[in-house]
Amino acid sequence: xxxxxxxxxxxxxxxxxxxxxxxxxxxxxxxxxxxxxxxxxxxxxxxxxxxxxxxxxxxxxxxxxxxxxxxxxxxxxxxxxxxxxxxxxxxxxxxxxxxxxxxxxxxxxxxxxxxxxxxxxxxxxxxxxxxxxxxxxxxxxxxxxxxxxxxxxxxxxxxxxxxxxxxxxxxxxxxxxxxxxxxxxxxxxxxxxxxxxxxxxxxxxxxxxxxxxxxxxxxxxxxxxxxxxxxxxxxxx
Amino acid sequence: xxxxxxxxxxxxxxxxxxxxxxxxxxxxxxxxxxxxxxxxxxxxxxxxxxxxxxxxxxxxxxxxxxxxxxxxxxxxxxxxxxxxxxxxxxxxxxxxxxxxxxxxxxxxxxxxxxxxxxxxxxxxxxxxxxxxxxxxxxxxxxxxxxxxxxxxxxxxxxxxxxxxxxxxxxxxxxxxxxxxxxxxxxxxxxxxxxxxxxxxxxxxxxxxxxx
Numbered sequence: 001x002x003x004x005x006x007x008x009x010x011x012x013x014x015x016x017x018x019x020x021x022x023x024x025x026x027x028x029x030x031x032x033x034x035x036x037x038x039x040x041x042x043x044x045x046x047x048x049x050x051x052x053x054x055x056x057x058x059x060x061x062x063x064x065x066x067x068x069x070x071x072x073x074x075x076x077x078x079x080x081x082x083x084x085x086x087x088x089x090x091x092x093x094x095x096x097x098x099x100x101x102x103x104x105x106x107x108x109x110x111x112x113x114x115x116x117x118x119x120x121x122x123x124x125x126x127x128x129x130x131x132x133x134x135x136x137x138x139x140x141x142x143x144x145x146x147x148x149x150x151x152x153x154x155x156x157x158x159x160x161x162x163x164x165x166x167x168x169x170x171x172x173x174x175x176x177x178x179x180x181x182x183x184x185x186x187x188x189x190x191x192x193x194x195x196x197x198x199x200x201x202x203x204x205x206x207x208x209x210x211x212x213x214x215x216x217x218x219x220x221x222x223x224x225x226x227x228x229x230x231x232x233x234x235x236x237x
Numbered sequence: 238x239x240x241x242x243x244x245x246x247x248x249x250x251x252x253x254x255x256x257x258x259x260x261x262x263x264x265x266x267x268x269x270x271x272x273x274x275x276x277x278x279x280x281x282x283x284x285x286x287x288x289x290x291x292x293x294x295x296x297x298x299x300x301x302x303x304x305x306x307x308x309x310x311x312x313x314x315x316x317x318x319x320x321x322x323x324x325x326x327x328x329x330x331x332x333x334x335x336x337x338x339x340x341x342x343x344x345x346x347x348x349x350x351x352x353x354x355x356x357x358x359x360x361x362x363x364x365x366x367x368x369x370x371x372x373x374x375x376x377x378x379x380x381x382x383x384x385x386x387x388x389x390x391x392x393x394x395x396x397x398x399x400x401x402x403x404x405x406x407x408x409x410x411x412x413x414x415x416x417x418x419x420x421x422x423x424x425x426x427x428x429x430x431x432x433x434x435x436x437x438x439x440x441x442x443x444x445x446x447x448x
């Protein structure tokens with residue numbers, strides 16, 4: 001225990017490219033960019049599929065395929081092509097972020113009450129207005145829950161990037177294992193676990209903020225339990 | 238391909254067996270533990286919140302960090318690997334078993350009571366069988382997830398096929414890396430199909446209703 005405290009108090013661990021601040025920035029930037037890129041691809045796609053109903057089968061297939069390929073494997077697959085480092089980790093993390101966001105966006109759109117859409121149509125809304133003013137606000141909590149699941153998964157997997165020669169906070173754990181340096185190992189684990197929990201809390205807060213005022217109190221508050229894969233109904237066959 | 242199998246076939250087969258054992262223990266123990274936790278929740282609903290919150294927090298902790306926490310306590314051992322793997326199954330299984338039990342129609346429960354079942358008999362003979370489809374769904378997700386996570390336990394000297402992948406990676410033997418992944422994904426698909434089949438055999442009434 002003392003050794004871990006000593007590790008955190010050692011000024012050498014707070015400076016330079018292998019110091020805690022730099023590793024933390026690496027981790028957050030890598031994860032953040034990957035989640036943003038994943039959302040930029042998966043949310044419009046999910047909205048389109050949900051609105052038109054086209055390509056639903058393919059969406060579910062992508063979601064299930066994504067779960068079959070484990071995160072660690074995803075980081076290794078592209079090394080022969082992209083080499084070791086940021087591009088490899090980034091591509092792997094974007095691919096990991098896609099399935100949860102895509103399936104949740106689609107599921108959120110499917111759950112929108114068809115009567116609401118019909119009411120909007122009856123009020124003379126165009127397709128684009130229906131999507132923006134009726135469907136999206138109603139689906140948003142589920143969409144953001146997908147982004148949260150993706151973010152937590154990406155932060156966790158960014159740790160594994162260290163095993164294939166990457167940086168970020170996983171470096172402390174990988175080096176801790178390699179050098180049998182237990183204080184560094186446990187300190188790294190504390191940093192990573194802390195970041196994951198903070199990410200989860202932060203995303204939950206963001207979700208609460210983003211829910212349309214008219215829906216507050218109607219939609220249930222998301223709980224940590226939502227981190228688990230989506231409802232078993234998403235598993236056909 | 239033939240060359241790869243001739244040189245590394247034994248290693249892949251050993252990795253596959255280890256992978257199966259690691260997964261089997263994790264899902265088996267995880268399922269038993271989840272059943273106990275669900276029985277506790279059924280007895281006292283107030284426990285549902287705390288139990289799911291703890292399982293959720295465990296689920297949030299990245300696998301590499303969880304194994305790093307365990308190594309100083311239980312060493313580079315099978316026990317460390319299994320504690321981690323079991324932890325990740327709990328949230329999935331508890332939630333699904335609970336959802337299955339909650340989905341049993343109150344009328345059916347009342348009928349069981351009316352027939353003179355004790356609380357335990359009602360659970361074993363009526364509620365658990367009716368909850369089976371959701372329980373099997375949970376087992377499927379837990380099994381596929383665990384098969385993927387076993388890869389990571391290679392860093393603490395376990396890992397089954399993960400060990401093979403790690404060796405291939407350090408030798409820059411990409412054929413071996415991809416072979417280990419193909420075998421692993423094949424294992425995941427086979428295990429999933431097997432559970433689907435087992436689920437169908439265990440719940441014949443769901444098919445009759447559909448027909």
